Amino acid sequence: MADAPHPASAHPEPAPTELTHFRDGLPRMVDVTDKAATTRTATAEAWVRLPPEARAALEAGTNPKGDPLTVARLAGLAGSKRTADLILLCHPIPVTGADVQVTLEDAGVRITATVRTTAPTGVEMEALTAASVAALNVYDMLKAASKALEITGVRLLSKTGGKSGDYRALQTSQTQTARTEAP
Amino acid sequence: MADAPHPASAHPEPAPTELTHFRDGLPRMVDVTDKAATTRTATAEAWVRLPPEARAALEAGTNPKGDPLTVARLAGLAGSKRTADLILLCHPIPVTGADVQVTLEDAGVRITATVRTTAPTGVEMEALTAASVAALNVYDMLKAASKALEITGVRLLSKTGGKSGDYRALQTSQTQTARTEAP
Amino acid sequence: MADAPHPASAHPEPAPTELTHFRDGLPRMVDVTDKAATTRTATAEAWVRLPPEARAALEAGTNPKGDPLTVARLAGLAGSKRTADLILLCHPIPVTGADVQVTLEDAGVRITATVRTTAPTGVEMEALTAASVAALNVYDMLKAASKALEITGVRLLSKTGGKSGDYRALQTSQTQTARTEAP
Amino acid sequence: MADAPHPASAHPEPAPTELTHFRDGLPRMVDVTDKAATTRTATAEAWVRLPPEARAALEAGTNPKGDPLTVARLAGLAGSKRTADLILLCHPIPVTGADVQVTLEDAGVRITATVRTTAPTGVEMEALTAASVAALNVYDMLKAASKALEITGVRLLSKTGGKSGDYRALQTSQTQTARTEAP
Amino acid sequence: MADAPHPASAHPEPAPTELTHFRDGLPRMVDVTDKAATTRTATAEAWVRLPPEARAALEAGTNPKGDPLTVARLAGLAGSKRTADLILLCHPIPVTGADVQVTLEDAGVRITATVRTTAPTGVEMEALTAASVAALNVYDMLKAASKALEITGVRLLSKTGGKSGDYRALQTSQTQTARTEAP
Amino acid sequence: MADAPHPASAHPEPAPTELTHFRDGLPRMVDVTDKAATTRTATAEAWVRLPPEARAALEAGTNPKGDPLTVARLAGLAGSKRTADLILLCHPIPVTGADVQVTLEDAGVRITATVRTTAPTGVEMEALTAASVAALNVYDMLKAASKALEITGVRLLSKTGGKSGDYRALQTSQTQTARTEAP
Secondary structure, rough: OOOOHHHOOOOOOOOOOOOOOOOEEEEEEEEOOOOOOOEEEEEEEEEEEEOOHHHHHHHHHOOOOEEEEEEHHHHHHHOOOOOHHHHHOOOOOOOEEEOOOOOOOOEEEEEEEEEEEEEEOOOOOHHHHHHHHHHHHHHHOOOOOOOEEEEEEEEEEHHHHHHHHOOOOOOOOEEEHHOOOOO | OOOOOOOOOOOOOOOOOOOOOOOEEEEOEEEOOOOOOOEEEEEEEEEEEEEEHHHHHHHOOOOOOOHHHHHHHHHHHHHHHHHHHOOOOOOOOOOOEEEEEEEEEOEEEEEEEEEEEEEEEOOOHHHHHHHHHHHHHHHHOOOOOOOEEEEEEEEEEEEEEOOOOOOOOOOHHHHHHEEEEEE | OOOOHHHHHOOOOOOOOOOOEEOOEEEOOOOOOOOEEEEEEEEEEEEEEEEEEHHHHHHHHOOOOOOHHHHHHHHHHHOOOHHHOOOOOOOOOOEEEEEEEEEEEOOEEEEEEEEEEEEEEOOOOHHHHHHHHHHHHHHHHHOOOOOOOOOEEEEEEEEEEEOOOOOOOOOHHHHHHHHEEEE | OOOOOOHHOOOOOOOOOOOOOOOOOEEEEEOOOOOOOOEEEEEEEEHHHHHHHHHHHHHOOOOOOHHHHHHHHHHHHHHHHHHHHHOOOOOOOOOOEEEEEEEEOOEEEEEEEEEHHHHOOOOOOHHHHHHHHHHHHHHHHOOOOOOOOOEEEEEEEEEEEEOOEEEEEEOOOOOOOOOOOOO | OOOOOOOOHHOOOOOOOOOOOOEEEEEEOOOOOOOOOEEEEEOOOOOOEEHHHHHHHHHHHHHOOOOOHHHHHHHHHHOOOOOHHOOOOOOOOOOOEEEEEEEEEEEEEEEEEEEEEEEEEOOOOHHHHHHHHHHHHHHHHHHHOOOOOOOEEEEEEEEEEOOOOOEEEEEEEEEEOOOOOOO | OOOOHHHHHHOOOOOOOOOOEOOOOOEEOOOOOOOOOOEEEEEEEEEEOOHHHHHHHHHHHHOOOOOOOHHHHHHHHHHHHOOHHHOOOOOOOOOOOOEEEEEEEEEEEEEEEEEEEEEOOOOOOHHHHHHHHHHHHHHHHOOOOOOOOOOEEEEEEEEEOOOOOOOOOOOOOOHOOOOOOOO
C-alpha cells in the first residue's frame, strides 16, 4: 500500500487507467506515509437556491441575536472536522485553520469555505465538506418555508500546495455557463 | 422549554415571519416532544457533473471487485446515520431503513437516497445528507482525474408522512429548467 | 441486568447502599428496557466567571454578525446530542427538543439548558452536558484574554417526569450561599 | 425498501438466495419501519488468549485502584453505543441496558456482553461489538508484554425477542470443539 | 485566515479589541498553519460538590472491583479525545499524553487533568474538557443519591509551551476566595 | 506523565511489573510527547468461520454490483479511523494509509488489514481494529443465514518501526496449532 514497495503490500503502482483510490480493482486509503507534510489550502463554494418563500423567510428570520447564516457558518466550520468520518477513503487531517463565509446574494445563499493544514495530502475534501454541510444547515432552517430549495454548484474554487500544483477555477461554474442568470 | 417557565411547552407557535428553528430570534432545537411518532419517508437526489477526464477515469475504474459507485453508495448509507452530527439543530432520528442508489448517467453520476423512520419529525435532512455524502465520496475518488467536478441538484424528490403532508418534486430541478440537457 | 430476572443476568436488585450504576460492585448501563417511555424535561445551569479583561473582550467582541454567545449557544445545542458519547454509562436518548440560553450578567456568563425527550429515562445528563459544553465554548473564545476564567455552578435547576418525581432547585447554588454577590 | 411496497422503492422481496442486506445485488439498510418495537436481548462472548508473559503482566497489573479488566469492561459498555458507527448497514438502536463482564480464566480473558433494547430489530451486533471492543482494549493494555495475543471465539451466546425466535448457542464454540483445552 | 496574507483570505489581522476567534466580526477557526509544532502541556481542575447523601453513596459504592472514581477517570481520558467535537472553533489536536486524577477530598470530588501534545496550538481546552467530562461522569453515577450535586471550580491550573508563555494559577480559585471552606 | 520528568507529573517510571498503561496502579494515556514521529506499519488478521448455510448465502450474495466482502473491506478501512474512539487509552493517530483485504477461503472469510502512519507510537491497534470491524461487518451481513458464525484468530501478523523493533508472527495462529484444518 506504499509508494515504495514494502513487505505487507508489495504491489506495483496502479496502471494509468486505474483510480488512485483503488489498487488491483479494490478500494484502499491511498498511502501517503512517505510524502512530506507541506502547507496546503483549499477553497470550495456551494450555493443554496432560494424559492421566493424561502428568501422571504430567511430575510424575516435574520436578526441581531441569531442569524441563520451564522448557524450555517458554524456548522460548516464544525463539519470540516468531520470529513474523515464521512468520506470513507479520506485520510484524517489535522485541520489548522478554517473559515466559512455564508452570504445572501441575489442568486441565493453563497457559501465559501477555506481550509488549511500542514499535511502530506490536501484539504480539498475538507473544504468541500465544510461547504456542503453549511449548505445542508441552510436548507434545514428554511425547509419549513419551501420544499423546493436546491443545493448547487458545490465545487473547488482554488487550491495551493501539493505536487499536483496550484489550481484556480474558472469564474463561472458548469451550472452557470448553461444558464443566463447567476449560478 | 423557553424563557418563561412552562410545564411541557405551552408557548404559542412562532409568528409567521419567524423561522421554526428560532424563537425570539434565537436558534433552538424545535420541540417535537408532544408530536406522535409516525411513519415517514423522504427521497433526495444529487448529481455529480463529470468532466470528460473524470468520466473516463470512472469508467476505467469500474470493475467487478470494487466499483467506485459502490463505495459512494455505502458512504451515503453510513452518512444518513451522521445527520444529527452535522446539522446543528437537527434531532437525532432512529433511521429504520435507508437505500442509496448511485448510477452513471449521460449527465453525470446520479444519486438518490431514500430514508425511512418512525419518529415525531421527518427525515428530509437524513435523505439529503445521505445524497450529499455519497456525492462527496464520488468527488473524492475522481478528484485526481479532474478538479472541475461539481455537485449539483441536491434536492428533495418526495416525502410522505408528517402533518405538512406528502410532497413530490417536479420532474426537473431548478437547474435543469435552465439547461437543455439533463440536470 | 433487568428489572425482571432473565437468563443472561439473573442477579438480584442492588443493595440499598449500592450505586444504581453498579451491580455486585461492577459498573453497567442500568437496564431501563422494561420502563415505559414518558415525557421528560430537565433544565441545567452553568456560569462562566469573567475576569475584567475577559469581560471587556467579550463586550468588544459582541457584534451583530457573530456574537460569541451565539457560538456557545449552538455548541451547547449540539453538545446535548453528544451526551452518550461522553458519559460512559449513559443511555443514548433521542432528544426531542433543546433550548440553550447564554446571557451576559453582572456575575458572568449565565447558561441555562433545557432538554426534552420521550424516553424510559431522564435527560438530566443531556441538560448538564449542554450547559457544560456551552460553558467550555465561552471559555475557549475568551481564553486569549484571560487565563483566570472559571466555570462554576453547573447544576440541575429542575426536572419533570420519571418515577422519582419533579424537582426544582433552591434559587441559590451551594456556591452562591457562601458568597455575597451572585453566584 | 420496505416490507410492504411503497412509492419510493416498490421492489419485490429479495429472492431466497439473496442476503437480507442486499436487494437486486446492492447493499442497503434493511427496512424495519413497519416492524413493531419489541423487547430484545442478546449476549455475546469473546476470548483473549494470553501468552505467559501477558498473563503475568495482567496479574501484576491488577490492583485495587485500577484494574485493566475494569478498563476493558467500561470500553465494552461504551463500544455498544458505537455499533451503528462501525457496522455500515446497521440501524442505530437506542440501547436500554448493557452489561459487560470481563474475567480472567485459565484459558484467557473471557468477555461476555449482554445488551437489551426495545426496538424493531435485534441487538446481536451491539453485543458482539461490545465484546469485540472490550477484547481490543484488553489487547491494547497487554500488547507491550506480548505480541502473540489473540482474540478468538467472538460469537453469539443467546438472543431473545424478534420473529426469528430465541437462540442459545451450544456450550462449546467451533474453536473449542477442535481443541482439547478450553476455548 | 492566516498569519501571513494569502490569496484565499487576505484580511488584515484582527483589531486589538476583537476576539482571536473572530475576524471582521465573524467566527472562524484560527489559522495556526504557519506556527511551529512545539511541546505543550496543560493541567485543569474541576470539583464536584457532594451533598451528604451523595458522599455516603459514593463511599458505599467504592469497592475493589469497580470504583466510581475509576469510571470518571477513564471517561475523562476518553473525553480529552473529543474536544474538537465539542468546541466548535477548536482545532483537532493529536493528544500525545493524558492523565486524569479523580480523588475524594473533604470538599468533594477533585479532578485534575493533564494533557500533552506536540502541536502548533495549546491543549488548555483538552485539559478542561477532560476535567469537565470526568466531573459529569461523577455526577451521573451519584445523581440517584442527590439532585443537589454541583460542578464547580473548572479552571486552568497551569500550562507550558506556546508563545504566550507559561502560566500557573493562584492556589485558590475565584470561588474559593469568597468562601471559608475548600472550594 | 512523561518519559522525562516535568512539573505536572513528576512521577518515576513504572516498576517493571506494572503495565505501561498504568502508573501507580491507575490507568492513563501513555505519554509519547517526547518520542520522535517515525514511519510505522502494522498488519493484522482476522477470520470469520462460516457454517455451511452462511457460506452458501455468501456465495449466492456475491455479485458484480455489490459484493458483501467489499462492504466489509470498506467498513474495515473506515474502522481504522475510529480506533481512538473505541480503545479508551489509545492515542489518536493520523493514519496515512490503510489497506484491508477480505477474501473467501476454504476455512472461512479471511481479513488482513495493513495500516501505516508517521507518528510517535505504533498502529497495531488501528490494524487490529480495522480487521475486527471488517469481521463484524461480515458477521452482520450473514447473521440471517446462521447464528453460529464465529470471529477467530484476530492477531498481529507483523509490525515495523518503533523502538521495540520489527515483528513477524509465526505462520499459524494459536488457534490453528491445536487444530487440523486451517485456522
